[in-house]
Amino acid sequence: MSVVKNALPEADLKVVGEALQGALVDLVDLSLVAKQVHWNVVGPRFRSVHLQLDEVVTSARTHSDVVAERASALGVTPDGRASTVASTTAITGVPEGWIKDADAVRILVDALGVVINRMRERIQATDEPDPITQDLLIGLTGDLEKHHWMFQAESA
Numbered sequence: 001m002s003v004v005k006n007a008l009p010e011a012d013l014k015v016v017g018e019a020l021q022g023a024l025v026d027l028v029d030l031s032l033v034a035k036q037v038h039w040n041v042v043g044p045r046f047r048s049v050h051l052q053l054d055e056v057v058t059s060a061r062t063h064s065d066v067v068a069e070r071a072s073a074l075g076v077t078p079d080g081r082a083s084t085v086a087s088t089t090a091i092t093g094v095p096e097g098w099i100k101d102a103d104a105v106r107i108l109v110d111a112l113g114v115v116i117n118r119m120r121e122r123i124q125a126t127d128e129p130d131p132i133t134q135d136l137l138i139g140l141t142g143d144l145e146k147h148h149w150m151f152q153a154e155s156a
């Protein structure tokens with residue numbers, strides 16, 4: 001039973017709810033991965049990579065809140081619990097300990113690539129069921145692709 005009512009038919013709500021929940025998990029994990037690398041990066045490019053990583057954290061946290069609250073607005077309870085994030089994320093874990101700057105950049109290129117692919121699938125899936133959710137996903141994916149470009153430029 002949902003205490004929040006919405007205008008979407010049940011079948012559409014299921015698709016949209018899954019897209020938003022998946023997006024939430026990816027964004028929460030992306031913020032955790034970027035912080036972990038932010039704290040552990042070492043090497044000659046420490047400062048630029050360290051600062052760049054916090055820009056990803058800010059983006060991921062901001063967008064995770066928007067995504068979670070869109071779910072709530074549709075009557076779907078967002079689940080951002082650590083156990084849920086850990087069991088459903090598609091991002092490969094970050095190795096323990098110090099991370100060389102070049103490896104840090106590679107980790108972010110890979111993580112952003114995985115998340116962007118999944119976001120693009122969600123953009124397709126929400127096209128008919130809910131263009132408002134799709135619009136949120138399009139906007140945040142544009143941001144992620146900007147970060148992806150910058151980290152790829154770092155590794156050229």
Ligand SMILES: [Fe+2]
Pocket residue numbers: 038054
């Ligand atoms: Fe910091």
